Every structure is written in C-alpha cells, then in structure tokens.
C-alpha cells in the first residue's frame with residue numbers, strides 16, 4: 025500500500041483541514057496529527073468557514089466533525105467540499121445513529137470514525153482516505169485524457185451500455201448524427217444511429233447490437249448510409265466492438281465510425297480519371313504507349329499500331345529500340361535519362377521507326393515518366409506521325425534543290441555542295457575537280473526534232489552521266505544543256521580524264537529518240553581545287569571559261585583551266601588513242617640489257633625492256649605509257665606480247681636467258697601460266713632460260729592465287745626473280761618465305777655503294793642474307809668499276825648496268841654479246 029506520509033526528501037506532508045467546534049478537541053487533534061507528521065493547514069469550527077478554508081488552502085484531506093457550530097452541519101459542508109473540490113473527507117463524530125451514517129455515506133465519505141478513537145485508527149483512516157483520493161484523482165485524470173482524446177479524434181465514437189443505450193458520444197459523433205448537447209445520451213443506439221443500405225435503402229441492424237449479441241467485433245457493412253437525426257444521410261464506414269468487464273460480462277460496446285464521403289468522392293474521381301485515361305489512351309488520335317523502363321511496350325493504343333503498321337499483339341513485349349536505327353538511340357537514351365534523374369518532366373524528340381517494308385516512319389515523340397511512390401514506374405509515350413510532313417518537306421527540298429526534268433541536283437544545290445566539298449577537301453588535304461559539261465549543237469536536236477526530243481536527250485544524258493560517275497562523285501544540271509560534275513579525291517589532272525573519257529564515250533553512244541538513233545558529243549571545261557581557285561564561284565567560272573575554250577577549239581573536247589594541264593591531257597589522249605592499236609601496228613619493240621655473271625665474267629641473261637615507237641611522239645620509255653596501259657586495260661595484252669616476243673628472240677641466244685617483267689595485273693587478270701607456256705612452246709625456249717621478274721607488291725597482296733601461279737611457274741622450270749629490292753618494303757621476310765631464285769638489288773642502293781658506307785653496309789647485309797637463303801643476287805644500275813669491284817668483293821653473283829651496256833635493240837644486244845664473249849672485256 026502506498027504511503028502518503030512524508031518521507032525524507034519527499035515533497036511536503038499532506039495537509040489536513042480540521043473542522044471541530046470544540047477548541048480543546050481541535051488542539052488535541054492537531055497535536056496528534058502533527059505527531060503523525062501530517063501538516064494541519066487550518067482549523068474551522070463551522071461549515072461556512074470550513075468551505076471557505078477548503079477553497080483557500082486546498083488541503084489533501086478534511087477531518088470533519090458532524091455536529092458543529094452554525095446552521096449547516098458537517099455532512100452538508102462535506103457534500104459541498106467533495107462536489108466542488110474533490111477533497112476527501114473523513115467524518116469524526118460522537119454520533120453513530122443510522123440516519124446520520126446513511127446521510128454521511130451519501131456524501132461519498134472516505135471514512136467515518138466514531139469518537140473516541142485511537143490514534144492508530146485515525147492514522148489508518150487518514151492513509152486509506154488519502155490513497156483512495158489519489159486513485160480517484162488518477163482515474164479522473166485518465167478519464168479527462170480519454171475524454172479529451174475522444175473529443176479530438178476525427179472519427180465518431182459512441183459508447184453504449186450493455187443494453188445498447190448510449191452513454192457517451194464524442195463531438196464528431198454528435199456532429200455526424202446531428203445530435204449535439206447530449207441529446208443522444210440515454211437513447212437506444214439502434215434508434216439514434218439508423219443505418220440504411222446505400223443502394224437499396226433497406227434498414228440495417230445496428231452493429232452495436234450485433235457486437236453485443238455476438239460478443240465480437242463487427243464491421244459496418246461497406247456501403248452503409250447513416251440517417252442522421254436531422255434527416256441527412258452520410259455514408260459511413262467502421263466497426264463496433266463489445267467492452268467486457270473483469271468478469272467477462274459485457275459492459276457495453278463502442279462504435280467507431282467515420283464519414284466516407286470524401287473518400288468515396290476521391291475513389292470515384294480516381295475511377296473517373298482512370299476511365300478518362302483509358303478512353304484517352306485507347307481512342308486518342310495520337311499514338312500512345314506505356315513503355316517499361318527496359319523499353320518494352322507494356323500497352324499500346326490503336327493509333328500507335330496504325331502508325332507503326334504492326335498489330336497490338338505484335339508490339340506488346342517488343343523492345344522498341346529494335347524498331348529504329350541503332351545509331352539514333354544514343355541521343356534518345358540521354359533524354360530518357362534526364363527524365364529518370366528528374367532533370368526534366370517531359371521530353372520531346374524526333375524518332376524514326378523502321379516499317380515492315382524497310383522504309384522509315386518519322387515521328388515526334390513526347391515522353392514523360394510515370395512514378396509510383398516517387399519511384400520510376402514506366403514511360404508514357406505520345407507518338408505523332410510526321411512521315412507525311414517529312415515527305416512533303418523532302419518533296420519541297422527536292423523542288424528547291426532538284427531539276428524536275430532530269431531528277432539531277434540543280435544550281436542551288438551545286439553551289440552549296442561545292443562549298444561542302446571545299447570544307448572536306450581542306451580538312452583532308454585533298455583535291456577535287458569541277459567539270460563543266462555542255463552538249464555540242466544541242467540546239468539542232470531541238471530545232472529538227474522538237475523541244476520534247478531535246479528534253480528526252482537531256483534526260484538520257486543525265487542518266488549517262490549518273491551511270492558513268494562513282495558514288496562519291498556528284499552531278500547537277502545548271503539549266504539548258506549545261507551540266508556540272510564534281511569529282512572528289514583527284515590526285516592529278518590525269519585522274520579527271522579517267523572519268524571524262526568514260527563520260528565522253530557514254531555520251532557518243534547513240535540513243536533512240538523520236539524514232540532516230542542520235543549520238544551527241546560533249547565539251548568539257550575543268551577547274552581544280554585548290555590549285556586553280558578556292559571558292560565555289562571562281563571554280564565554276566574557271567571551269568566555264570575552260571569550257572568556252574573547248575567549244576571554240578572545235579567542241580567534243582576537254583580543256584583544263586590551266587593550259588599546261590590541257591597539254592598534258594592532250595598528250596595522254598594521244599597516247600591513249602594509240603595504245604590500243606600499237607601492238608597490231610608493231611610499234612612496240614623490246615630492248616635488252618645484259619646481266620653479267622661476275623664469277624665467270626659471262627653474259628648470263630638479258631632483261632627485256634619494252635619501248636614504244638610512237639608515230640608522232642617518237643621513242644617512248646615504259647614510264648611514259650605503262651601507267652596509261654594499266655588504266656586503259658592494255659597492260660595484259662601488252663604484257664603477253666612482251667612475253668611472247670622475249671621468248672621468241674631469246675630462243676636463238678644459246679644458253680643466255682631472258683628476264684621479263686610481269687605486272688601484278690597480269691597475275692590477276694591474264695591467264696599468265698597459259699601465256700608463259702604458249703610463249704615457251706611457240707619459241708621452243710627451255711623454261712630454264714626464262715626468268716619472270718616480279719615486284720614485292722605482288723607478294724604483299726598475299727593472295728593464294730598469286731602464290732599458286734608462282735609455284736606453278738617454278739614447277740614448269742621458269743626462274744623467279746624479285747625485282748627492285750631496296751625500294752618499298754624490301755622485306756627479307758618475303759625473300760625467306762618465297763625463296764626466289766634471284767633477288768635484284770635496285771640501282772638506288774647500288775648508286776653510292778662504293779662511296780657511302782651506310783649503303784655499302786646495307787648491300788653487304790642483303791647479299792649475305794640472300795646467300796644464306798640460297799638466293800643469288802643481281803645488282804642493278806652498276807655504272808662504275810668501283811661499284812663492280814665492291815660487289816665482286818662482297819660475292820654478288822650478277823651485275824647489270826651501263827658499265828656493261830644500256831638496254832638495246834635485240835640485234836645490237838646480240839652483236840654486243842658476241843663481242844663481249846670473244847673479248848671478255850666490259851664495254852666502257
């Protein structure tokens with residue numbers, strides 16, 4: 025039992041008001057109380073004073089004599105003090121008749137001591153009273169907490185007794201039931217809180233009654249409607265639960281309910297908004313999709329299916345990254361990442377999808393991110409079809425930049441394209457050519473066959489030009505019969521001719537127009553970037569001016585802006601034109617340069633070198649026409665002729681072999697083995713007498729076919745020499761790999777061999793390595809005795825050069841050889 029007496033260090037001892045009209049008794053009581061460590065705060069001898077002192081002193085306890093001075097007795101005074109101040113009162117009286125005890129009990133007295141009493145009886149009564157008062161105070165406080173809480177909660181709370189009669193309602197319940205000021209108290213809950221089914225209006229039994237009957241928690245049926253006292257109807261939701269006493273017997277029930285109007289409205293709003301979204305999504309004229317964070321379609325609408333030309337089933341689950349060009353995904357990802365990182369609310373960009381036919385669907389995509397609880401959920405895509413607009417734009421651009429008659433680009437495009445080409449060429453340090461082309465006497469076609477025939481001719485020429493050009497070239501029609509071609513990556517003026525020759529040939533091929541086979545020649549003027557001019561206007565002007573010269577020079581020709589280039593071109597054209605018939609006309613001749621074996625000082629073989637006796641240009645060296653022969657497809661027939669001629673002439677040389685240079689092109693295009701076989705057979709030359717000289721380039725190609733051909737030649741007995749060692753890669757690894765019979769050291773290495781220790785070292789090393797591989801060495805370009813001595817000293821096998829003889833016609837060579845053989849002296 026808790027003690028309320030003063031303890032060391034505890035707060036002040038309980039104070040007691042003593043009400044006693046006999047002063048001696050009062051004094052005695054005070055001294056007894058103080059002995060017990062209580063504090064007597066005051067003594068009163070009548071009821072009025074007692075009530076007043078109780079209000080003033082707020083004692084912890086009142087010891088009240090019943091019969092005291094004045095009109096009011098102690099019982100009445102105690103009733104007032106207890107009612108208003110909740111101070112416990114113990115009656116001390118000499119009277120104990122029943123009516124008085126009964127009256128005192130009704131005041132909720134905390135004790136009743138009959139005088140005389142023992143000090144310990146007094147003390148026990150005081151302690152019990154103080155403790156009971158403490159418990160009651162705690163209970164009152166807890167009730168206040170409870171009541172305050174119930175007043176504050178947002179739900180309606182009604183408590184009933186076990187018979188369903190209402191004994192408590194909080195303010196929310198009063199408001200919901202429209203029944204304030206305690207009007208609902210003491211009424212049956214079923215009558216006070218009438219419930220109806222929200223849809224049918226049928227009355228529902230009070231959940232309190234159900235909870236009391238079933239002694240269990242009962243939820244209010246979803247959809248209950250509360251009929252308030254003023255007739256208003258409120259949808260409510262919640263539950264009732266029984267309250268049981270310590271003995272398990274139901275004391276009553278509590279029903280907690282809340283107005284769900286707002287919630288129902290919010291739910292309805294959400295439903296409507298979902299419905300609206302569904303309708304907006306499915307029936308929107310714009311393509312819409314919910315796309316997962318992994319870019320797969322989660323939901324698509326009909327419009328999107330139509331735009332993409334794929335059914336909903338074909339799209340669902342598909343990663344939309346797979347539907348567009350991968351090169352465009354980077355920028356798209358960046359934009360989506362901005363949404364994910366929260367840097368943007370929505371983003372818009374153009375996106376291309378590939379359609380079923382492989383073409384493109386252009387769209388404008390607006391994408392936003394949907395989140396759930398702040399976390400990214402999926403993307404909402406809105407897709408507008410831009411294909412029509414893009415096509416229209418493209419058509420407009422075509423109209424702006426294209427010539428409707430021929431479908432070629434027009435002048436506007438050309439000027440911009442030249443500017444673009446200038447930028448590119450500058451960056452890459454390249455040259456390009458502007459070729460102005462004009463049809464010759466085009467007016468005659470118009471005049472004789474009509475304008476429409478002229479148009480057809482222009483279209484035919486446009487097609488021919490397009491066909492003759494490479495993909496990187498460009499062509500435009502400026503108007504009338506004028507065209508311009510742009511030829512990028514031109515290394516030399518001659519490169520232009522490769523294209524213009526083709527164009528000229530194409531244009532002169534007849535086309536059938538208006539029932540006639542018509543051919544037309546063209547004149548062309550060429551300017552070059554950057555040598556002639558460095559801006560589009562000047563380049564065009566110069567090309568035009570060159571064209572003017574071509575026209576005034578009789579048409580069907582080409583002029584460069586710079587006359588010296590034209591001269592070069594003319595010469596090349598002359599050569600080109602003659603090359604095709606030169607073999608038939610016997611204009612080629614083989615010259616032979618002897619190869620002398622140092623060991624025996626014998627002429628072991630001769631290298632065949634081709635010369636061209638050009639009818640107007642005189643004797644031409646290979647460097648002047650071999651490249652042209654390669655370009656014009658003459659390399660193979662010329663090479664074949666050289667082989668046959670060399671074999672034919674060497675057949676009479678008696679043990680002296682002949683070396684023939686064979687170009688990579690002959691390996692690739694010609695049937696080299698057959699040609700060699702036929703040439704040997706026709707000349708009855710032993711294969712051992714023929715040496716085929718190849719360059720490193722051929723080996724660098726590393727082609728199986730080349731290797732097979734080389735192997736077959738060796739099998740036939742033909743000797744293989746690697747030419748020009750010391751030029752290009754000069755990789756000994758090739759020598760090691762292909763093991764030719766001979767290796768020819770280029771004259772550029774031999775030139776300073778007697779004077780430059782570096783070159784001498786190189787040649788020495790090359791010779792010793794070749795010998796280690798059992799490859800014999802021929803030194804080319806030997807001009808001095810010192811070179812010969814050095815080479816001889818290093819064990820070089822053979823030498824070739826002016827020290828012995830230049831390349832000379834077969835008959836001269838034969839005479840020289842006979843002379844050399846007999847004299848055994850080198851020519852000077």
Ligand SMILES: Nc1nc2c(ncn2[C@@H]2O[C@H](COP(=O)(O)OP(=O)(O)OP(=O)(O)O)[C@@H](O)[C@H]2O)c(=O)[nH]1
Nearest residue numbers: 462463464465466467468470475478479503504505
């Ligand atoms: N059919 C047709 N003719 C055109 C068109 N535009 C221009 N022409 C004609 O093309 C001709 C161009 O003539 P020119 O280039 O000056 O003269 P040419 O007869 O070709 O003589 P040369 O160029 O000096 O060899 C003119 O008769 C124009 O009327 C067109 O779009 N269609």
